[in-house]
Amino acid sequence: MTNIKRLFDGELQVVNMGSKTFAKELAAQGVGVVDVDWQPPAGGDSRLLDALDRLEGREEAEAANREAVERIAAARPVLVDLQAAHRVVPGMTGRTILHAGPPVTWERMCGPMRGAIMGALLYEGWARDEKEAAALAASGEIVFSPCHEHQAVGPMAGIISPSMPVFIIENVTHGNRAFCTMNEGLGKVLRYGAYSPDVISKLKWMETVLAPALREAIQLSGGIDIRAMIAQALHMGDECHNRNKAGTSLLIRTLAPYLVRTATPPDTLAQVLSFIDGNDHFFLNLSMPACKAIMDAAHGIPHSTVVTTMARNGTDFGIRVSGLGDRWFTAPAEIVDGLYFPGYTSADANPDIGDSAITETTGIGGFAMAGAPAIVQFVGGTVADAGRYTNLMYEITLAESRSFTIPQLNFRGTPTAIDLRKVMSTGVLPHINTGIAHREAGVGQVGAGLVRPPRVCFENALLAMAESVK
């Protein structure tokens, strides 16, 4: 009884969990109350709780996840070459166009993706003008397929057509390869759906001038360790998704001594170097396929609950899970919460788009924001928020990276290997930081910010996983 007496005699200090109504009522009566943002596992949904129960602690899942984590840790992506996509990307036959995110038909594609595809048809010479391009795209003669199903990734619309040169990243540990186009820079660019003649002629310059010079330099270098470069960039304020200034700088200083030994004439060399120097995101198109090469090595391990793909096509968000093979779990893509460039608002924003969330899937990007405080000037929020995002991601991951560390967290490894089960049991969704595309083709980037995947992708994947162990 003494404790009860104390409770009623003393001043109340209340911790409220769950429904906020109690907290509000108490606060209104002047009672000190701390509101804990708690929710029951799996939102209290009994089907999901059953699925979680079935998957938690299963030795086959634990072993599979240890294997996945070990493969992620051991993978070493190296830039080895740069070739036309049709020569190296598997399944890139005939009139195939790859795009970002999960599968999507022409009819359901968003504005920027449609524009980018029309641009690719013009670039390939399959159409002579906008009208022909639109008709051809809608005709059924073009095969549209996700980059992710062809060992490739692409930022924003993520379009890869057969003639486009792609970086070749080889995971020298496991032997798999990943591909990505070169970054076009800012402003009016194909990946945001622009397809005007200047956009196409820049792509042609990249194919005929930039690519040959870079190809020769990369070959002379004998291979560039992109894992090591990402590790350094993370100590230099990049998170290697929306801040790539250090990565781009490191790439230039590494390539320059080889570039000057190529057959490229001096004026062209100067153009090539200025082009890369003029675009702090040039390195994004290397960090993305490096991450793809890492995560593909951990994909397809039976029973593993590690999320190996998060990708968006501007209409749908889709995830894939190591133990569930090539099945996509999709839901409508969200609008990004972020900072808009002058003159634009969220009304201009296309829903979340691009394969660049492969960085978060690998434990960098939004997962490494604690090490990239300057990025808040670009994606919004505070420096403290950036630290909190990273710290929160340890709740839903299985490991801390051995390669990628964060000085600000006393060199702790970044949160790596998202566990589908942890996402559902904690209710914490992955944090992705990303660029925002205008919803109309060709306007370009209108801002940058933060977004989370739709929860239902993870719910459906969890149910499928549980189904598979029945």
Add this chain to the structure above:
Amino acid sequence: MTNIKRLFDGELQVVNMGSKTFAKELAAQGVGVVDVDWQPPAGGDSRLLDALDRLEGREEAEAANREAVERIAAARPVLVDLQAAHRVVPGMTGRTILHAGPPVTWERMCGPMRGAIMGALLYEGWARDEKEAAALAASGEIVFSPCHEHQAVGPMAGIISPSMPVFIIENVTHGNRAFCTMNEGLGKVLRYGAYSPDVISKLKWMETVLAPALREAIQLSGGIDIRAMIAQALHMGDECHNRNKAGTSLLIRTLAPYLVRTATPPDTLAQVLSFIDGNDHFFLNLSMPACKAIMDAAHGIPHSTVVTTMARNGTDFGIRVSGLGDRWFTAPAEIVDGLYFPGYTSADANPDIGDSAITETTGIGGFAMAGAPAIVQFVGGTVADAGRYTNLMYEITLAESRSFTIPQLNFRGTPTAIDLRKVMSTGVLPHINTGIAHREAGVGQVGAGLVRPPRVCFENALLAMAESVK
């Protein structure tokens, strides 16, 4: 009486200031005690307290300091050229050798400085071998003079001889210039006192191959804004004294498009680019003269108590103060507290040496460590320490930089313009991070760490300042 009663009835929670004896006694009796590391202004020294009293709040000092702060803020150092020292450095006539720190005679010079001077005599062809060099150096025929008195700065021994090429930094706001040699890289180098034939031939290569290529590139560029480059590097994990990886990267990407347009043959270009890429401290020899150009603009303002020079020659530490003109206030240099490379200990260390503390004098380097957490792997301490060092320096500075900001501190400007009075009234000495030279000539760097200036430099400057306003 009620308060007294409460005091003796309740549990004591004591705040102890000053002598630690009281705190210890209380703690021994189980009393909660917080020990505040307080000391009386000027260490309680009555002469210094008088001097402080005389200088505090004087309108002429306040106005002079406002002017100094404004000049520091407005200064914009730009890299405009690279020329042989004898062509551009004032007073570099006949057999003059410049060195780091305050004035020092051959007899009192430390090992690394003697070695570097002997190397310079060999490099200039004024001596044919070690023996001749030592004899000439001791003969009185060579004029030794501090870099700082010739608008120049040099890391470690800081030797500048007439034939050495020097970067020319122009403060385009105020028109003054500053000079610094090119960084030779790591290992056996002149600035650590090495003078073997390979050291001299590398210096000759730098003079005859590296310098002409860089000179042409710098001239083609029309000038490179080093203030802007430092500002970016500070957002990329550099503090621009002992971590210059981002600065060096930014320099390479900026110079490369011009370098390839010079008349330099491709193989030489590759050597030049590889040489710079191989040395993450290359940018130090630009951040230092940029800081010198900034601080020289604030030097020589009557009544200003802003410290405009902190420099060491390996024997003495010296400071100069804006309002006290060219007078040096010196005291024996300290041993650096730091991390040693394998095989070395503090017994191998030369006392603090070099002009690189010009970075701290300008509010970067040790003053900006909060933005460079990765540096603790090099200079020791923890990431939290790095943040504390920066925060503490706001106690002794007059302003926050408008150009140089720290993302980790929510983009607060770095602590800038050390006020002699604040150093003495708070008892807080500037934090300098620095490389550690072996005490014998030519061994090279043996570690890196943190050091503070001798307090007596500031005491004597304060007394001189007070004297001047009698």
